[in-house]
Amino acid sequence: MVDLWFSEYHTEDVRFSIKVEPLWSEQTKFQRIDFFRNATFGTFFTLDGFLMMTEKDEFIYHEMICHPAFATNPEIQRVLIIGGGDGGTAREVARYPTVQQIDQVEIDERVVRLCQQYLPQTASVFENEPRLKLHFVDGVEFVKNTPEGTYDLILVDSTDPIGPGEGLFTLEFYRNCYRALTPNGSLINQHESPYYPGDAREMKRAHQKIKATFPIARVYQVFKPTYPSGLRLFGFAAKTLDPVTDFKPELWQQFKLITRYYNTDIHTASFALPTYVQEMLTEDA
Amino acid sequence: MVDLWFSEYHTEDVRFSIKVEPLWSEQTKFQRIDFFRNATFGTFFTLDGFLMMTEKDEFIYHEMICHPAFATNPEIQRVLIIGGGDGGTAREVARYPTVQQIDQVEIDERVVRLCQQYLPQTASVFENEPRLKLHFVDGVEFVKNTPEGTYDLILVDSTDPIGPGEGLFTLEFYRNCYRALTPNGSLINQHESPYYPGDAREMKRAHQKIKATFPIARVYQVFKPTYPSGLRLFGFAAKTLDPVTDFKPELWQQFKLITRYYNTDIHTASFALPTYVQEMLTEDA
Numbered sequence: 001m002v003d004l005w006f007s008e009y010h011t012e013d014v015r016f017s018i019k020v021e022p023l024w025s026e027q028t029k030f031q032r033i034d035f036f037r038n039a040t041f042g043t044f045f046t047l048d049g050f051l052m053m054t055e056k057d058e059f060i061y062h063e064m065i066c067h068p069a070f071a072t073n074p075e076i077q078r079v080l081i082i083g084g085g086d087g088g089t090a091r092e093v094a095r096y097p098t099v100q101q102i103d104q105v106e107i108d109e110r111v112v113r114l115c116q117q118y119l120p121q122t123a124s125v126f127e128n129e130p131r132l133k134l135h136f137v138d139g140v141e142f143v144k145n146t147p148e149g150t151y152d153l154i155l156v157d158s159t160d161p162i163g164p165g166e167g168l169f170t171l172e173f174y175r176n177c178y179r180a181l182t183p184n185g186s187l188i189n190q191h192e193s194p195y196y197p198g199d200a201r202e203m204k205r206a207h208q209k210i211k212a213t214f215p216i217a218r219v220y221q222v223f224k225p226t227y228p229s230g231l232r233l234f235g236f237a238a239k240t241l242d243p244v245t246d247f248k249p250e251l252w253q254q255f256k257l258i259t260r261y262y263n264t265d266i267h268t269a270s271f272a273l274p275t276y277v278q279e280m281l282t283e284d285a
Numbered sequence: 286m287v288d289l290w291f292s293e294y295h296t297e298d299v300r301f302s303i304k305v306e307p308l309w310s311e312q313t314k315f316q317r318i319d320f321f322r323n324a325t326f327g328t329f330f331t332l333d334g335f336l337m338m339t340e341k342d343e344f345i346y347h348e349m350i351c352h353p354a355f356a357t358n359p360e361i362q363r364v365l366i367i368g369g370g371d372g373g374t375a376r377e378v379a380r381y382p383t384v385q386q387i388d389q390v391e392i393d394e395r396v397v398r399l400c401q402q403y404l405p406q407t408a409s410v411f412e413n414e415p416r417l418k419l420h421f422v423d424g425v426e427f428v429k430n431t432p433e434g435t436y437d438l439i440l441v442d443s444t445d446p447i448g449p450g451e452g453l454f455t456l457e458f459y460r461n462c463y464r465a466l467t468p469n470g471s472l473i474n475q476h477e478s479p480y481y482p483g484d485a486r487e488m489k490r491a492h493q494k495i496k497a498t499f500p501i502a503r504v505y506q507v508f509k510p511t512y513p514s515g516l517r518l519f520g521f522a523a524k525t526l527d528p529v530t531d532f533k534p535e536l537w538q539q540f541k542l543i544t545r546y547y548n549t550d551i552h553t554a555s556f557a558l559p560t561y562v563q564e565m566l567t568e569d570a
Binding site: 005007011012013014015016017018019038039040041057060195196221223224225228229230231259260261262263265266268269270271272273274275276278 | 290292296297298299300301302303304323324325326342345480481506508509510514515516544545546547548550551553554555556557558559560561563
């Protein structure tokens with residue numbers, strides 16, 4: 001057996017490494033995709049060398065990108081997912097019987113096809129969910145062309161703001177999301193991590209643009225062992241509904257979903273941020 | 286310049302590595318001590334190869350082991366610290382002018398002396414704090430010989446339950462802590478991490494023993510980038526005061542302490558645990 005390690009550099013002098021068996025490697029028009037297997041984390045994949053999700057801890061990210069929005073607005077019917085080619089976010093959305101339409105825009109069809117092959121735990125939703133429609137186009141363009149007031153929820157499950165994900169962190173994109181949302185609509189986005197300086201700079205930039213676009217712009221935190229520093233933020237932007245003051249735990253509990261990370265205590269708790277993160281979010285980027 | 290990396294194995298197939306300049310290495314009667322320097326984390330040290338604290342992120346752990354107890358019982362006067370040879374925990378305790386006595390028991394004097402040399406940010410408390418008395422003895426023995434009702438607060442800032450820290454995770458030790466505490470007393474202990482299976486087993490074992498000893502036995506979580514998986518738990522055990530229902534934010538705010546991680550929203554939020562952690566804490570170890 002070859003002693004082979006995948007490493008992700010969190011800074012130039014800090015790295016996280018996982019012993020792997022390589023499963024597949026491919027360069028697409030958009031990015032390099034690698035699938036690996038590891039005893040601790042199960043099957044996982046990377047895009048341009050950045051770890052996206054692992055079989056064992058994906059439940060944390062996918063529950064937390066999805067359920068806080070539904071517990072704030074249990075009447076969500078039409079959902080747009082941008083990115084998220086592994087299917088985990090769509091799987092969680094599809095658990096709500098009240099959802100009528102899920103549009104998912106993934107720029108790189110190969111991510112979806114490879115996840116269907118190697119990660120059925122998340123990607124089987126693409127075969128089994130009649131309410132879901134896949135669009136293999138650029139999310140930035142898709143939202144630009146979306147009629148006003150189309151979606152109750154937009155979930156941006158993207159890579160970092162380099163490479164294919166870059167346009168999803170611009171003011172123009174956030175403005176188009178605002179326009180595409182219904183009056184009670186909300187936008188949840190992958191909001192980087194506050195710990196390492198490079199990540200924190202992107203977090204501050206994204207937050208300033210979202211604050212300039214939406215009257216309600218909150219940030220909540222999730223602990224995820226395979227992301228840099230273990231802490232990942234999500235942005236919760238909305239036109240009218242505040243995820244803390246408009247939180248509806250009793251209504252959410254009526255969905256009777258079994259979850260492994262999210263619960264109604266964690267909902268409110270996730271919006272309480274460490275003082276240093278609060279301060280960063282008010283600083284200029 | 287030599288390209289030198291310190292690695293900590295979080296499991297046998299997952300490791301976290303930091304590029305280092307070595308500062309000092311020493312084998313004491315109790316353990317191997319190494320001090321390193323790194324651009325991202327500053328100076329840090331390891332005991333038997335396990336990372337204990339770094340200059341840059343130590344504020345998270347030290348604020349969070351200390352302040353929740355004072356915000357639950359602002360009348361704490363007598364404090365016992367076990368372990369914590371770097372001084373960070375003592376530094377936070379010493380910020381309360383109402384504290385009259387701090388006994389600190391560190392089994393290995395060399396940890397204290399080396400931290401005084403390499404980490405004055407935390408260890409300068411040992412020179413500057415007249416209320417603090419250092420005892421270089423075994424914490425297990427010290428607590429066994431402590432008269433009933435001596436301390437308002439015991440903070441166990443220990444290594445993992447292997448090597449010198451092992452006795453600090455036993456039922457006998459927790460019973461002696463109970464006896465040594467005043468009626469409103471509480472015991473805060475480093476409670477391992479729930480993510481990787483080896484750590485989670487120790488967490489469950491510790492929690493069962495504490496629950497069997499104290500009427501109030503809560504667990505709270507802290508995000509710390511240099512600990513395995515980024516998530517670290519503390520145990521909050523008490524005779525009478527519950528850290529959530531007896532929390533006194535207004536009284537704590539009167540101390541006017543400036544903190545970088547802890548705040549009164551984080552206090553309550555830290556006791557909200559992910560569902561999978563809640564379930565682990567009720568399972569048999």
